[in-house]
Amino acid sequence: MSLMNDFINQLPIFNGDIVLFTSDAVRLGYYFHKNKENFDINELLDLILNKIGTAGTVLFPTYNWDFCKGIQFDYKNTPSQTGSLSQAALKHSAFKRTKHPIYSWAVAGKDREYLCELNNTDSFAEDSPFAYLYKKNGKNIILDVSMQNSFTFVHYVEQTVGVSYRYVKNFSANYIDETGMESLRTYSMFVRDYDMDAEVNLEPLENYLLDNKIIEETKIACSRILSIPLNKTFDIIKEDILNNQSKMIATYKGQKN
Structure with a gap:
């Protein structure tokens, strides 16, 4: 069996799953090179799609924060x-991009068209892909990255529940849509309040989820894989926000020890 097939067989995804993938593929690519096998990203994507089947949906974050700096977003050409x-x-033919210029996603599978028709202007609102992942009991597969550097879903929970150390901020810039039409558009994002010295700190959350076996942690080849149930994790973060001053997810001025 090839290394690629062995990797996919062990990956904790299944037929019909709704999966958000966040990843750093450098270590995995090096492992393939070291073992004299070609690391073909398109083959990896094909095998992921085959494993979740026609009933599943897979999302890769294709975020780009240049819009926040007033830089034009081009639906077809702005890179991830x-x-x-x-x-x-x-670039894969099975995937299509969602519309938000800051938090866009490459989506394939059953709910691709639904997600790509969303017109959410707010990054983390109830009409966003983040809300879809929560309501559909999605999972976040994290490849060789800590939650600190990858778990954007936390901001959806923060905005939904409400926190004092973030606020909704509007950003405007030129937007070129998939038909080539250009317009000035405004989109919003739930940003840190720098006056409160707000910082993301997800290490306590990751440790809690691991210690309580809510996260499934797998070692495949040289890679560390986390499988995070987003619905359960939402409830844990909500409890932390409401009753623990967000101590598992953030630090900010006025937070009591």
Whole structure:
């Protein structure tokens, strides 16, 4: 069996799953090279799609924060700033990009068209892909990255529940849609309040989820894989926000020890 097939067989995804993939593929690519096998990203994407089947949906984050700096977003040409797998997904024929210029996603599978028709202007609102992942009991597969550097879903929970150390901020810039039409558009994002010295700190959350076996942690080849149930994790973060001053997810001025 090839290394690629062995990797996919052990990956904790199944037929009909709704999966968000966040990843750093450098270590995995090096492992393939070291073992004299070709690391073909398109083959990896094909095998993932085959494993979740026609009833499943897979999302790769293709985030790009340049819009926040007033830089034009081009639906067809603005690259992903979130890794080689997400950039490859943008070019793969089975995937289609969602519309938000900051938090866009490359999507394939059953709910691709539904997600790509969403017109959410707010990054983390109830009409966003984040809400879809929560309501559909999605899972987040994390490849060789800590939650600290990959778990954007936490901001959806923060906005939904309400926190004092973030606020909704509007950003405007030129937007070129998939038909080539250009317009000035405004989109929003739930941003840190720098006056409160707000910082993301997800290490306590990751440790809690691992200690309580809510996260499934797997070692495949040289890679560490986390499988995070987003519905259960939402409830844990909500409890932390409401009753523990968000101590498992953030630090900010005025937070009591």
